[in-house]
Amino acid sequence: MAYLVLARKYRPRRFDDMVGQEHVARTLGHALDAGRVHHAYLFSGIRGLGKTTAARIVARALVCEEGPRRDPCDACEGCRLALEGGHPDIVEIDGASHNKVDDVRDLRERVYYMPQIARRKVYIVDEVHMLSTSAFNALLKTLEEPPEHVHFLFATTEVHKLPATILSRVCRLDFRRVAEGQLAEHLGSIADREDISIEPGALRLVARASEGSVRDAMTLLDQVIAFASEATITEADAREVLGLSEPERIADLVDAFVARDPARALEVLEAILAAGREAGAVAVQLLEHLRTLAIFVRCGPEAVEVTDAERSRLAAQAEGLGAPSWVQGWFDRLAHTLSMLAGHPAPRLLLEMAVLDLSAGEPLEDVLRLAERLVEQPAGPLPRPEGRRAAPRPAGPDRAPSAAVTRRDRQSPLPDDDPDRAELSALLAGALADDGDRGGRARASRTSRRRGSTTPPSDDDDPDGAAASTAAAPDAVSPRPSEPPPPQAGAEPLRDVAPLSAEAAPLARPPGWDEWEALVERCLARDTLTGSVVREVGFGGCTPGAVELWAQPDDFAREQLSTAGPVASIFAQFLSEVFGSAAQVRWVDRPPRVDRAPSLAMVEAERDRAARAAARERALRDDALKRVLEAFEGELVEAEPDPGAPAASEAEVG
Template identity: 45%
Template sequence: MAYLVLARKWRPQIWEDVVGQHHVTATLRNAIQHDRLAHAYLFAGPRGVGKTSAARILAKALNCEQGPTPTPCNECGNCTEIAAGHSVDVFEIDGASNRGIDEIRNLRENIRYAPAHGKHKIYIIDEVHMLTNEAFNALLKTLEEPPAHVLFIFATTEPHRVPATIVSRCQRFDFHRIRSPDIVRHLRHICDSEKISVDDEALALIARKADGSLRDSQSILDQMISYTEEAITVETVSQALGVIDLDVFFEVTSILLAHDANQMMILIDRAVSKGIDLEEFVSGLTEHFRNLLIASASGRADLLHVSAADQKRYLDAAAQHHQADLLRLIRIITDTSFSLKRDPNPRITLELTLLKMVHLDKTVEIGSLLTALGNLERSGTKPSFSPAGSPENTKPPEKKTTVQGVADQSHARPRDSVPKPEETPPPPEPGLIPVTEIETRWDEVIEAVKKKKITIGSFLNEGVVHRIEGETLEIGFAVSNGFHVDAIMRCHHQVEDVLKHLFGIPLKIRCLKGDFSPPRIMPVTPEEKQAGLNELGKKSPVIQKLIDDFDVEAIE
C-alpha cells in the first residue's frame, strides 16, 4: 500500500478529533441532537484548522445508517464512503476550478433528485470565495429555499470576499488559529503512536513555524521524519527549515545593551555567510522584541508561544529592558521590514537599522532631565540622567521641612529668610482678592499665560497657589522644579500682566520651593511637549545637539 502522509492518516474522523475548535463542534453536535440543523453553513478560517474535516464529519453524522447522530459510527457503508471521498450523496467541489455559472446551473439541476443511499444530499464547496459574481447570483434562490434533503457547506479562507447576500443565508462558523500548546500536544500524541523520538523543543519550533495550522505542522513533522533517521531535535528542525535560532536574537539584544557596533557588524556578516534570509531575520527579530515587550509588560511567561526554557529566558532578559525602549525598537524594525522588500540591497538597509539601534540611547524621563538641568544651572555640576523606570528614577523624593524661595523683583530677600509655609493660609488683607478665587480660576490663569508663552504656562501647571502676602502671590513648587522656577521668574512680567487682566488687581509673584501638595494635572498637548523640548535645547547646548543629531522625542 502506498505511504499515507500524516496529515491524511491523522485526519479527524469524529468531533473529538478536531483540535482547538470546541465552539464549532459543540454547536454542531447540539444542532444534530436537537434536530435544529440549518440548510447552509459557512466555515471560515485560516488554512489547515479543520474546516473541510468538520464538513466531512457533519456529512457522516447526517448520513450515518444509525443517524442522524452526533456520533457517527465510522463503520457503516455510508461513513466509510464519505471518509474515502467517493460517496454518491456527498459532493466535494473545488470552488477555484468550478467557479463559473455553468457549474452552478448543473448543481441546481442535480439537487432536485433524492439522495441515493443516505438521508441527505450534501454539497461541500471549498474555497467558495473563488466563485464568480454570476455564479453567486445563480446560487441565491437555491440557497434561500433548497429542497429538504439538501445541505450546503461552504468553506473559505477569505470570508470578506463572499457576498453579503450569500453570508446572510448561511450560519457562519469562524475557525480559529490553533494555539501552539494544542499543536504540540497533538504532535506528541502522533509521535508516541508512530514510535517517533522527538524533543519537546523541536515540537514547539514546528508549532511556531506552522503559525496556527495543524495540517502545516503535520506536514513539517513528516518532512523531519524523512530528514533524520535519529531522534528529531531542535537543531535538526532549525537546520532543515532554515529557522533562525533564538540564540541569534538574544545575542542581538545583548549587543544593543552593550552598544557594541563592532560585534553587531560581525553578527550580520555571520548571518549573511550562513545564507540566512534577511526578511526572515527581520521578521524573527520583530517577534523577539514583541516577546520581550509582553514579558516586560505582563511579567507572565504563559503568554509567549515558546518552550518553557525560552519562556524563562525571556522573563530574565525583559528585566534589562524598559518598555519605552522596546517600543522604539519595534517601531524601527517594523519600518525596516516594509522597506526591505523593495530595497535592491537589503543588507545595507539591515546594517544601517541595527547600527541605529546600537547608538540608540535609553529613554530618559523629562522629570529627570529637568531636575538634572536645574542642578546644573545652580551648582555647575555635570548632570546625571536616570533612565526611565530605573530604581533611581522611581524612588519617591525625600520630604523637606524647609522652603527655599526665589525672590521677586520688589521684595528681594535672602533665600533662607523665606518663611516656612503654614498649614492654614492667613486671611487676605482688606481690598485684595481672596486666594481661594485665584485657586478656583488657576486653570484660566495658566491658559492665558500659555497664549503669551506656552512654556511658561506649562511650567506654571507644576505649581500650586500657596497664599497672598501683601501684594504678592506666592506659588509653591516641588524642590526638584528649580528649572521651572527660574524660567517663570525671568518672565514674571507676563504672568503679572495676566493676573492684573483677570482679577483687576496689580499682583507681584514669588515662587517658593518646598514640600507642597501635588498640583492638578492638566492634559499636555503635543505642541506643549515639543515647545518644552525646544526650550530645553535653548538652555543647554548638549540637549540642542541631541535634538539636531538624533531622533529625540518627548514621551510620557
C-alpha cells in the same frame, strides 16, 4: 504501498478528533443530535484548521442510515461510501475551478432531484469566495429556500470576499488558530503513534512555525522526521529544517543593542547570515525576542513562558535598559524595516543598516523620568545613561541662548549664587513680560481690525459722558534693563491701538449683565446662528422697559436682529422671557466697548486671555519645567489652561 503523509493519515473522522475547534464540534454535534441542522453552513478560517474535514464529517452524519447523529456509525453502506469518497449524494465542488455563473445554474437545476440512496443530499463547496458575483447572485434564491432534502456546506479562507447577501443566508462558524502548546501536544501524540522520538523543544518550534495551522504543523513534522538521521530528533534538527537561528545568537544581538555596541552587533549578524539564514527570518526572530523582552519589562518575569536560562538573559537585558520605551522604539523601527524586506533586491543590506541603527542610534528618553531626574539633579551637566555616548559638539560659534534659558555653557551652568545669574534672571523676567505685552497688543490690533476700527473711541464718543481709558498710563510700565529689538520693516505700529487688556480698559459689568449672558446662552442652545449673532452685539445695560445694545448701523448682527426673520424672531422671544414682555431694544450707533458696552465675545476672549496668562505663570513657576527648559535650551511658547481649573474671576479678567 505508497507513503501516506501524516496530514492525510491522521485526518479526523469524528468531531472529537478535531484539534482546537471544540466550539465548532459542540455546535454541530448538538445540531445533529437534536435534528436542527441548518440548510447552509459556512466554515471560515485560515488554511489547515479542518474546515473541509468538518464538512465531510457533517455530510457523513447526514447520509448515515442511523443518522442524522453526532457520531456516524461508519458501518452502514452510506458511511462506507462516504469514507471512500464515492457517495452519490455527497457532491464536492471546488469553487476555484467552478466559479462561473453557468456552473451555479447547473447546480441549481440538479438540487431539485431527489437523493439516490440517502435521505438527504449534501453539496460541499470549497473556496467558495472564488465564485464570481454573477454566480453568487444566481445562487441567492436557491440558498434562501432550498429543497427540504438539500444541505449546503461552504468553506472559505477569505470570508471578507463573500457578499453580505450570502452571509445573511448561512450559519457561519469561525475556525480558530490552535494554541502553540495544544498543537505541540498533538504533534507529540502523533510522534508517539509513529514510534518516533523527538525532543519537546523541537515540537514547540514546529508548532510555532505553523502559526496555528494543524495541517501545516503536520507537514513540517514530516520534513523534520525525514531530515533527522539520529534516533532522537533534536531541537537543532528542527531549527536547521525551519531555517531558524539559535535563540542565543538572537539574544547576543539584543545584548549589543543594550550595550550600544554596533561593532558587536554587526559581528553577530554576520555569523547568523553566514549560516544560511534568511534576512526576513532573522528579523522576525528578533522582533519576537523584543516582544518577549517588552512583556518581561512591563509585566514582570511571570508573564513570559521561557526557560530559566532565557529568563536570566532577559533579566540582564532589562537591567541594562535606560528606559522601558527603548524596547518599543527598537521594535517599531525593526518592524518598519521588515515591511520593506519583502521583494527588496538587497534584503541583507537593509537588515545590516537596521541593526547598525538600533545599536548605535540614540534611544528616546522617557520624558517623565527625565523630568524627575532633572528636578532631583543639582545644578550641573545633564547626566547621561550608562553606556550612552555623548555626541560631539559641532565646531563654530555657540548658539545664542533662547529667551527662557540663561546659560553660559552647556556643561558648566552658572551657580545659584553667581551675580550674573541674578542679572540674567531679571532679563528673562523682563523679556517674558515684554513678550506678553506685545502679544496682548497684537491680539487687540487684530480684534480692532476685524471690527472695522483702527483707533480707539475718544471720550466724546460715550453718550453718557463717561471717559474711557484707551491706553495704559506711562508710569504703569515696569522699567526694563534692555530695550526691545527695533520693529521689522513694514510692520504696523502698535502704539496707536487700544489694547484689550485689564490695565488699559477694565471690563464693564452693565446692569443686567447676568441676564444678558443667560439670554445669549439660550439663543446658542436654541439656534447656533442666532446665538452667534447676539454674542457679537455690545450690551450697554438695561432700564425698566428698555435694553441698550451697541452696534454700528451697517453691522451684520444689528441688521439680522432688526430685520424681520427667524433670527430676530428667536431673539425677541428670549428677550421677552428674560427682560420682560415690555422690554424694547434701544440701539446706540457705536461699536461694542470693553469698558462701557462689552459683547459676550469680548468677555469670553478676556477670560481666555486671563486663563492663559495664569497658566503660563503657573508653568513658569514649575521647577521640573524650569530644569527641562534649561537642560534643552528651550523656551515656553504657550501654556494651555487646565480644563479642570476654576474660571477666572471678574477681578482677574479686568
